[in-house]
Amino acid sequence: MLLxxxxxxxxxxxxxxxxxxxxxxEEKSGDRLAGLAAETAAERAAARFVLAELPLWVLREQPAVPYEQDEVTRVIQDALDPVAYAELKDWSVGQLREWLLADTTTAAQISRAADGLTAEMISAVTKLMSNLDLIYAASKVRVSAHCNNTIGLAGRLSSRNQPNHPTDSLTGIRAELYEGLAYGSGDSVIGINPVDDSYSSVARLLEMTHAVIQQWQIPTQNCVLAHVTTQMKCLAAGAPAGLLFQSLAGSQRGNDSFGISVALLDEAQRLAQRHCFTPGPNYLYFETGQGSELSADAHHGWDQLTLEARCYGLARRYRPFQVNTVVGFIGPEYLYDARQIQRAGLEDHFMGKLSGLPMGVDACYTNHARADQNAIENLAVLLTAAGCNYFMGVPMGDDSMLSYQCTSYHDTAALRQLFGLRPAPEFERWLEDLGLMHAGRLTARAGDPSFFLRR
Amino acid sequence: MPEQPATDPQVSIDLPDPALKRPTLSHPADPAGLHALMAATPARIGVGRAGPRYTTAAQLLFQADHAMTQDTLLREVAPSLLAELALFSVATQVCGGKQEYLLRPDLGRKLSENAKEEIRARCPQRPAVQLVVGDGLSAAAVEANLRQILPVIRHGVLSAGLSFGVPFFVSHCRVGVMNDIGELLQPDVLILLIGERPGLGRAESLSAYMAWRPQAGDTDAQRDVLCNIFAGGTNPLEAGAYIVQLAQTMRAHQASGVALKLAT
Incomplete structure (x- = not known):
């Protein structure tokens, strides 16, 4: 091969x-740490000229990890639609970019083409896209899903209510949950990251959030983001869960380090279909993030963007209700500053959409990264323009349990009003009935958590 | 231009520390209930809004807490503290300051050649317990807790009739540096006190990582950790006592980490 x-x-x-x-x-500290980054800016530019000429079939035949060695590769290759693939396999990566951006290319055509793309092709075209390219192409595609309500419809922006607490205190979590509901957050999911991953503690959080959902008749789903095996145990024992969660990696070795496999995820999906209290049919919630494979020494010498694309190829198998990258959580050795986090957020959202996933983004940063709240607010605006399905909602964006900062209850409210977007339709009606929202705007009584103390 | 300087406008701004937690939400439906909700969590609730954005007071407090955290990250541990506690100081292979420290976790896990020489010269080999202090991601955590926790551990170890190695400080250090120190001094139990990644406005948390006879190739699976050591979390005095107890348990079972869990 001559390149x-x-x-x-x-x-x-x-x-x-x-x-x-x-x-x-695009420059990332993680690719540099892995020894994969271009030595000079000119070398990066040269690599892109060559990549733009590469035919897509070459990328299919050279997956990051060989088919025989890796079940993520097998999931992606086996799911490929041969007809869709045949239509585009001789295109170059540069041609694919222009086709995605063309005014004549419709959302329906992109979804169909997506059935013929592997993760490596999606990663390759992403490398040729500027930030506005990523925003523009992603905005063409809407991916909707249904669990207890509908996420991802055009004209809608949802928010995960993330009421984490440093000791899993039920009263503390409930207090934050009320604050979020009062701002219209919670239509994507009421989702808690637990401190204690044990069965009894997770079951207790599922019971409490389900009780609030029942008491206030909230058209949403709950989820406790423990390891999937803990959630499966809860479901089997009758605890009320709306969605099942798991973090994914883009290689089998990476998933080994997370304690999961395709067989385990298949079983989780079957269990969810049988036991979740919600009607479905989309029951799974996945999180991903560039750099996690490198940090587990499971990247097989490939760049973090390609490994991330492979996470989406795996996620697609499960027709999930929602998927979000936790871009910026991993730390500055993988994404150094606001610029790299912003770029990765736009890349991940685009790649998820092109993989046919209902994508949200946890736009976030840790305190040792060179970023601040302004950077995250900027990224959320860009992603809303790109048609992102949902963001995280945390009290003022300051997560008191995970010690990182992300988007807030206020942020989704502001983005909705800025872009003329509404919550998920069922959830919007619920807010209207309670008098917390009118014609897509917060009412005078919104923003007061003590509103929810009357029942 | 007026000939006289403008008269002093009758404005007087003299503010108290804003860190006190009180609602910035006006006219709550249930004021007493709101206080109870806010008391239930350290999260920033009851903050109110200006349209869909934050109230000014809530926003400025957030920014102030972020500023405090950022200032901490860029700071080195005060040499006067190390002198006061008679700790000599060595460095890892990070030589490009905080930026290199953040970008190259691999270098923060290895002692420099100078460090190895100095440690060999100043520390006796094979102590029962070796204590090491590292800055990690928060100089403030070391400064806030070391004066209290160090004497408790030293006294506890000596009272138990165990030998206590000569403690020292490692700058720009990651947890993995324990392996290098283990190879060099071969202690039974190695304790590394290291500053945690700061939360917003909370930079004082220290962690204690401990391992039985650490060596090259060890991972977190061979280590035990006690985190959140600070006056508002696990009190440093109590933490010190617990660490001594755990060191004795490690010696009794000749194990740490997962192996210790299985043995106890």
């Missing part, structure tokens, strides 16, 4: 597709 170009009088040659893919990436 070579001249650029500004200098010759650049890349030994293989793996190296080419790493060097074509």
């Amino acid at each position: 070579r170009t001249r650029l500004h009088g200098k010759q650049y040659e890349f030994p293989d597709v793996r190296v080419l893919m790493g060097k074509a990436n």
Whole structure:
């Protein structure tokens, strides 16, 4: 294989597709840590010229991890629609980019083409896209799903109510949950990250959130983001869960380190279909994030963007209700600053959409990254323009349990009013009936958690 | 231009510390209920709104807490504290300051050659317990807790009739540096006190990582950790006592981490 170009009088040659893919990436500290980043800005530009000419079939035949060695590769390759693939396999990566952006290419055509794309192709085209390219192409595609309500419809923006508490205190979590509901947050899910991953503690949180849902007749779903096996145990024992959650990695070795496998996720899905109290048919909730494979030494020498795309290829198998990247949570050794976090957020959202997933984003940062709340607010505005399904809602964006900052209850409210978007339709009616929202805007009584003390 | 300077406008701004937790939400439906809700969580609720955005007071307090955290991250542990506690100081292979420390976790896990030489020269080999202090991600955590926790551990270990190695400080250090120290000094139990990643406005949390005879290749599976050590979490005096107890348990079972869990 010859992968070579001249650029500004200098010759650049890349030994293989793996190296080419790493060097074509927008700068990320994680790719540098892995020794995959371009040495110079010019080398990065040269890699993109070469990548743009690469036919898509080459990327299918050279997955990040061989088919025989990795079940994530097998899931992605086996699910490929041969007819859709045949139509585009001879396109170059550069052609795919222009086709996605063309005014004549419709959302329906993109969804159909997505059935013929592997994760490596999706990653490759992403490397050729500017930020506005990513926003524009993603905005064409809407992916909707249904559990107890409907997420991802056009003109809608949802919010996960994330009332985490440093000791899993029921009264503390309920207090934050009320604050969020009072701002119209909770239509994506009432989802808690538990401190204590034990069965009894997780079951207790499911019971409490379900009781609030019942008491106030909230058209939403609950979820406790413990390890999937703990949630499965809760479901089997009759605890009321609306969605099942798990973090995913883009390689089998990465998923080993998370204690999961395709067989386990298949079983989780069957259990959810049988035991969740919600009507479905979309029962799963996944989180991902660039860099997690490298941190588990499970990246097989590939760049973090490609591994992330493979997470989406795996997620697609389960027709989930929602998927979000937790971009920026992993720390500055993978995404150094606001610029890298912003770029990765736009990339992940685009790649998820192109994989046919109902994508949200946890736009966030840790305190040792060079970022602040302004950066996250900017990213949320860009993602809303890109048609993102949902954001996290945390009291003022300051998570008192996970010690990171993300988007707030206020942020989704502001983004809805800024862009003329509404909550999920069932949830909007519920807010209207309670008098917390009118014609898509918060009413005078909204924003007061003590409103929910009357029942 | 007026000939006289403008008269002093009758404005006087002299503010108390805003960190006190009180609602910035006006006209709650249930004021007593709101106080109870706010008392139930450290999260920023009852904050109210200006349209769909934050009230000014709530926003400024958030920014102030973020500022405090950022200032902490860029700071090194005060040399005067190390001198006061008679800790000598060595470095990891990070030599490019805080930025390199953040970008290269691999370098923060390895002692520099100078550090190895100095430790060899100043510390006796094979103590029962070796204590090491690292800055990690928060100098403030070390400064807030070390004066209290260090004497408790030293006294506890000596009272138990165990040898206590010469403690020292490692700058720009990650938890994985324990393996290098274990290889060098071969203590039975190694304790690393290290500053945690700061939360918003909360930079004082220290962690204690402990391992039985740490060596190259060890991971978190071979370690035990006590986190959230600070006056508002696990009190440093109590934490010190617990650490001594755990060190004795490790010696009794000759194990730490997962292996210790299985043994006890």
